[in-house]
Amino acid sequence: xxxxxxxxxxxxxxxxxxxxxxxxxxxxxxxxxxxxxxxxxxxxxxxxxxxxxxxxxxxxxxxxxxxxxxxxxxxxxxxxxxxxxxxxxxxxxxxx
Amino acid sequence: xxxxxxxxxxxxxxxxxxxxxxxxxxxxxxxxxxxxxxxxxxxxxxxxxxxxxxxxxxxxxxxxxxxxxxxxxxxxxxxxxxxxxxxxxxxxxxxxxxxxxxxxxxxxxxxxxxxxxxxxxxxxxxxxxxxxxxxxxxxxxxxxxxxxxxxxxxxxxxxxxxxxxxxxxxxxxxxxxxxxxxxxxxxxxxxxxxxxxxxxxxxxxxxxxxxxxxxxxxxxxxxxxxxxxxxxxxxxxxxxxxxxxxxxxxxxxxxxx
Numbered sequence: 135x136x137x138x139x140x141x142x143x144x145x146x147x148x149x150x151x152x153x154x155x156x157x158x159x160x161x162x163x164x165x166x167x168x169x170x171x172x173x174x175x176x177x178x179x180x181x182x183x184x185x186x187x188x189x190x191x192x193x194x195x196x197x198x199x200x201x202x203x204x205x206x207x208x209x210x211x212x213x214x215x216x217x218x219x220x221x222x223x224x225x226x227x228x229x230x
Numbered sequence: 231x232x233x234x235x236x237x238x239x240x241x242x243x244x245x246x247x248x249x250x251x252x253x254x255x256x257x258x259x260x261x262x263x264x265x266x267x268x269x270x271x272x273x274x275x276x277x278x279x280x281x282x283x284x285x286x287x288x289x290x291x292x293x294x295x296x297x298x299x300x301x302x303x304x305x306x307x308x309x310x311x312x313x314x315x316x317x318x319x320x321x322x323x324x325x326x327x328x329x330x331x332x333x334x335x336x337x338x339x340x341x342x343x344x345x346x347x348x349x350x351x352x353x354x355x356x357x358x359x360x361x362x363x364x365x366x367x368x369x370x371x372x373x374x375x376x377x378x379x380x381x382x383x384x385x386x387x388x389x390x391x392x393x394x395x396x397x398x399x400x401x402x403x404x405x406x407x408x409x410x411x412x413x414x415x416x417x418x419x420x421x422x423x424x425x426x427x428x429x430x431x432x433x434x435x436x437x438x439x440x441x442x443x444x445x446x447x448x449x450x451x452x453x454x455x456x457x458x459x460x461x462x463x464x465x466x467x468x469x470x471x472x473x474x475x476x477x478x479x480x481x482x483x484x485x486x487x
Contacts, residue, residue, distance in 0.1 A: 141269070162271055165382065172375055173271040176278050 143192040144170040146177075148184035153229060156188050167191075242355070243297045244317060245418050247307075248460055250290030251318035254308055255468070256339060257283030258475050259326060268329055275375060279336070282368040289361050309479035313462075313469060320459035321404035323468045330390060331397035333379045337441060338401065340373035342408050345433045349425035358423060377441045384445025395447060402450040407457060409434075414460075 164170035
């Protein structure tokens, strides 16, 4: 049963500056999405950490099952040829 | 032989004190919430607003010290004045009450500061124009925060509605002072230093009415008022605020950390 005494949990994603991805920075409680954005601004951008905020209700996130780690991730381990390590990266590319 | 008469800056000095003391006293009041807010997230939210206000106070009181030209810095002016020398409106010294009352007081002041500073960006006084331009960004967020909460509480449960309604009844009379134009306000407006308070009031009322209606609250009628915080006549609450705020500087003069 849902506990109504506690605001629902939101996951917070912050974009540090233009051109970068939003990164998961943590979670917080809020009554709704608008309040979650305000709280995220107050909690996670106090020290100029970001220029954009996303919030997502934690319950909307579907996660992989830790019990399935072997079958999900083991098969990739011996396929190093999938890493693009054979390319020369031009100096001009900064944020790769 | 006659000496050149220096320009009379005492009016500007007092006007800047009014602005600075409003931010200083409200910032101090909000600081009382730290560690006591209803949720950790709100604790930080209120503290952020408080710190913005103290930041405004620092800029304004430093400037006041320069105008005065007697070598007083921001700390001297903030911590070493007497009761009657503070020129904030009495609204900002009213007690925090419950969270709803704090939020309601905040909406009233945030909207006032927003309308005031938006216009003061065009001040003939360069310094005030710069301070206004910096502050207006902060104040816009303060109002987003406080009005968001007021709508939640007003349009929330029967209990939350009743609480903010009661806060509105008790705090509304203090808003009259914000717009009660006196000689000093008129002088500043004539010189283009500050906007006309009548103009600020119209914009403020429009904004407040919009927020109150969304919060399903009704604006009480204006009443004549008997306080003049802007002239240094305060309610009994300011003394307690000053006692706490000035304690350290009075006990250990010149203390720094």
